[in-house]
Amino acid sequence: MKWLVALVVVLNLVVAMYGSLKQRPPLDVHAQEVSPGQVRLLPANWKPDASAPKAQASAPAASAPAAQPLHETKPAASAAKSQVKPAAKPEASKAADKPQDKAGQEKAAQDKKTQDKQPEALACYRWSGLNDSLLARVKGGVPQLKLKSGQMQEDSKEESKGSGRFWVYYPPLATQSETKTLSAEMRDKGFDNYIVSNDEFKGNLSLGLFGKEDAAKTLVARLKAAGYDKAVVKSKDQPAKITALTFKDLDAAQAERLKALQKRLTPGIALKGC
Numbered sequence: 235m236k237w238l239v240a241l242v243v244v245l246n247l248v249v250a251m252y253g254s255l256k257q258r259p260p261l262d263v264h265a266q267e268v269s270p271g272q273v274r275l276l277p278a279n280w281k282p283d284a285s286a287p288k289a290q291a292s293a294p295a296a297s298a299p300a301a302q303p304l305h306e307t308k309p310a311a312s313a314a315k316s317q318v319k320p321a322a323k324p325e326a327s328k329a330a331d332k333p334q335d336k337a338g339q340e341k342a343a344q345d346k347k348t349q350d351k352q353p354e355a356l357a358c359y360r361w362s363g364l365n366d367s368l369l370a371r372v373k374g375g376v377p378q379l380k381l382k383s384g385q386m387q388e389d390s391k392e393e394s395k396g397s398g399r400f401w402v403y404y405p406p407l408a409t410q411s412e413t414k415t416l417s418a419e420m421r422d423k424g425f426d427n428y429i430v431s432n433d434e435f436k437g438n439l440s441l442g443l444f445g446k447e448d449a450a451k452t453l454v455a456r457l458k459a460a461g462y463d464k465a466v467v468k469s470k471d472q473p474a475k476i477t478a479l480t481f482k483d484l485d486a487a488q489a490e491r492l493k494a495l496q497k498r499l500t501p502g503i504a505l506k507g508c
Contacts, residue, residue: 357489358508361496362478368500369477375495379481379488387480399443399470400450403430404462406437413437423460441465480508 364372376386404420404427406413413429417439420427427439441457444450450467457465481492496505 356482357484357486359481359484359489359492359505360478360508361481361492361500361503361505362476363503364477364479364500365474366477368503369479371499372479372495375499378495379484379491381481381488382483385482385484385488387482388477389480390475390477393474393476399445400447401443401468401470402441402450402453402457402465403435403468404439404441404457404465406439410437413439420462425457425460425462443470482508 361372404416406429407416417427417429420439420441425441427441430436430438430440442450442453444453447467447469454465454467457463481488484492493505496503
């Protein structure tokens with residue numbers, strides 16, 4: 235029993251000696267946490283006291299590395315501040331872009347307004363081939379178009395219009411008395427005639443008006459056989475006035491009314507652009 239107690243005592247002594255001899259790990263002062271309230275900035279002209287114990291001098295020296303981050307907080311703060319400023323720039327640029335966006339919207343609205351104000355394309359139509367009767371009908375409907383002064387122009391010309399008839403005549407002789415004698419001779423031979431006295435063919439002997447050209451030529455052949463070889467066949471054309479109306483600078487409503495009027499009055503005579 236004594237030996238057992240002695241053995242325990244010896245083991246305790248060995249353990250105690252091993253713990254005292256074991257080296258402690260070096261102290262990392264940078265890993266220690268320092269309270270901001272305990273940090274003090276040293277004045278620029280501060281010098282360590284030579285008479286102070288080394289242990290006391292080492293304490294400020296040890297605290298100096300911990301305090302150094304406080305001196306470095308200014309660049310860090312300025313760096314953070316510099317990082318914050320660029321983040322604010324997009325907002326400033328966005329705010330600066332707002333007037334530009336507003337100006338662009340105003341310009342777009344102005345351009346649209348200008349386009350809306352541009353005059354619409356004006357139409358021009360020509361209504362031609364109107365004789366006197368058709369012209370009267372058309373002019374009766376023109377007030378429906380509500381035209382302004384100068385929007386309608388009228389052009390007329392004389393055109394020869396065939397009547398479908400053919401006239402046979404004989405030229406006059408040298409004197410009126412000789413012509414009368416000739417007229418009497420023709421009557422005696424069965425050729426009815428009379429002396430023209432009231433138009434450009436005054437003095438000529440009119441021998442007949444035929445609806446077909448062949449009938450007129452047959453009479454001429456008979457006259458030549460009887461010795462009257464100067465008979466002439468003439469197509470009887472009548473001069474006619476043909477009018478064309480030009481409608482200029484018509485707006486959409488006026489153009490539609492004009493087209494409706496043309497379809498109602500002259501479906502066979504179409505409007506033409508001018």
